[in-house]
Amino acid sequence: MDIERIDLGNDQWWDIRAFLTRGMEKAITKATISSIPAIKTDEMLDPEAIKAHLYSQLAMVNVGAIEDVYLVMGTVGFSLSQSNIQITCQPGERVDLATIDTFDAVLVRKVLTRMYALYNSQRIMEDQRDGFFVKQ
Numbered sequence: 001m002d003i004e005r006i007d008l009g010n011d012q013w014w015d016i017r018a019f020l021t022r023g024m025e026k027a028i029t030k031a032t033i034s035s036i037p038a039i040k041t042d043e044m045l046d047p048e049a050i051k052a053h054l055y056s057q058l059a060m061v062n063v064g065a066i067e068d069v070y071l072v073m074g075t076v077g078f079s080l081s082q083s084n085i086q087i088t089c090q091p092g093e094r095v096d097l098a099t100i101d102t103f104d105a106v107l108v109r110k111v112l113t114r115m116y117a118l119y120n121s122q123r124i125m126e127d128q129r130d131g132f133f134v135k136q
Contacts, residue, residue, distance in 0.1 A: 003076050006114055014111045015076040015091070020122040024073040028119070031069040035062040068097055070115045071108075080107065 002018035017024070037057040075095045079088045080103060087103075089095060100108060 001076070004114075004118070006111055008080065008107050008110060010081060012078075012080045012107070014078040014080075014107075016074045016111065016115055016118070017076060018118070020119045021073075024069075024119070025123060027069045027073050028066070028123070031066045035065050037061070067112055070112060070119065071095065071100055072097065074115045074119065075111075080104075 003015045004018045006014045006016065008014060036054065037060045072095045075089065077089050077091045077093070079086060081087070082103065087099065089099075
């Protein structure tokens with residue numbers, strides 16, 4: 001397994017998978033789709049209207065659920081200091097979201113930002129994204 005270490009300063013680090021696995025991709029897609037507000041099917045909407053509707057509902061997207069999938073599926077291990085206590089997760093150990101939720105949000109955001117950059121570039125190409133809605 002290829003691993004990338006994110007240096008969080010003060011001898012703290014977070015190891016993540018360097019490559020997106022099929023299982024990760026499926027879990028991220030499922031969390032993303034589950035987090036999107038429903039579109040009323042009683043309306044016949046064209047692709048632009050659907051996009052507009054989705055963008056208008058972005059505040060309702062459960063971003064935390066999506067981030068949790070990235071953290072659980074992408075984390076290999078970490079070592080952080082909290083209140084002079086070293087908290088670690090070694091490779092093969094279960095990633096505990098309740099523990100991660102107690103960490104400094106700035107540190108976790110740094111990890112998530114790297115995960116997004118790394119995994120999203122592996123998930124879908126720009127031309128595929130632009131072609132999501134077929135133009136007729």
